[in-house]
Amino acid sequence: MTYVPLDFTDLLLAASLMLINGAISWAFALGLERTLLINSVRMTLQLAMIGFVLKWIFAQTSPVWTAGLATIMILVAGYEIVSRLSRRPKGFSTYLLGSGTLLLVGTLATGFAVIGIIGPDPWYQPRYVLPILGMVLGNAMTGIALTTSTLLEAANRDRAAIEARLSLGADRFSAVAETLRLALRTGLMPILNAMAASGVVALPGMMTGQILAGLDPIEATKYQIMIMFLIAGSTALGVVIAGYGSVLLITDNRHRLRLDRLQSGSA
């Protein structure tokens, strides 16, 4: 097994593929040339930057710097959740719910993986902690955003039914039970589909990366299986917390449906 490093000319060669995108945009008058250029440069700079940051942090093996980058990742993912909601409660409660849920499931899942399963020495080695946290956050983020947006949309649509149940004496969780169930199912669907498709339709990115880096495919597969279970477990936990949390955001302690707290549009 050998690992072939890429040099600068290799990257330029790959970048030449962007000429195809440019040609398509020009031929069909899509007007995307500018966006294409900006986003290509942005992607390159962002990845190069995170490469240097990771290289530096890996060299430190310092729990403080690792925790610092982990915090930034969690906050950005929390912000991303809120920006995906077409209608959301006013104020900071949604950010708090999103980032708080990610902090909890990210810490639990990553801690479980590095302390309980993989066991590197020391356990806080950033080159284990950060990629695993990243994968957990990415998937939990998608699940949480889907669950929350489904719940808020469906509660708005089912308002009459929910209020009918409240009027008949149901508490807030019984009144939204059907809506919540739909939201939880929607949030769990992507990870369930990913488990079914992985290895057949899609070769997961982490496994592919490890194979490219020269790791034995069997070993890479074992890691991938572990990661899939980790992601599925943490996403499920995140989806449930976010689902119940969202119910609390759109109801109050007098068991009223408070859709007046929602504002539409992302900001």
Place this chain on the structure above:
Amino acid sequence: MLRVEKLRIAGLPLLNFEVGDGECMAIEGPSGIGKSRLARALADLEPASGHIFVDGAERMEIAAPEWRRLVRYLSAEPGWWTDTAREALPKDKKSKSAAHRLMASLNLAPQLLDKPISVLSTGERQRLAIVRALIDAPPVLVLDEPTSALDPRNTALVEEVLRYQLLNGRSILLISHDRDQVARLADLRLQLAPVEEVTSSQPNSSEPVMPDIKTR
């Protein structure tokens, strides 16, 4: 008995009124004035400051779900959360027989319980919602346009059921655009008017304004 003290609904003067056992009060006023908001506030479905009592017990002393068993609100467009009406009704024996009696008096065939709600007519849905609201015999009923989708014959049946509720000592607050229906059912009328109009006629009054209650 329902008693309301200094209830604040946006755009309306502070409300004070009382509806005794066996009495029906019509809530009247131009559309958009806040009749439905008042109805929802009575069932505590919308935040509103002020005091509401049922038989001496104050709203905030009672858990909200329990309160809504005392003050039953029936929306103008009642929602359903199940495929059939039967799934939405309580399953115990007492409720079942109450449901059967109510359905019979509202001219609803028992088979309707198992039909998908989506295929029922608007009038059938409205009457089923009345059945659903009355099964557990709440002492105060707040009804928002309960017969808006009904023909005169079924309207008369609903009114008959409501009269029976009044005879049994329940209090009813009724929003209805049907003047004749109000004349037939209501003992009291609460005329809602915007806060500006009322305060301009009493410019120096800082006391809560008593809305105009007429007794028939």
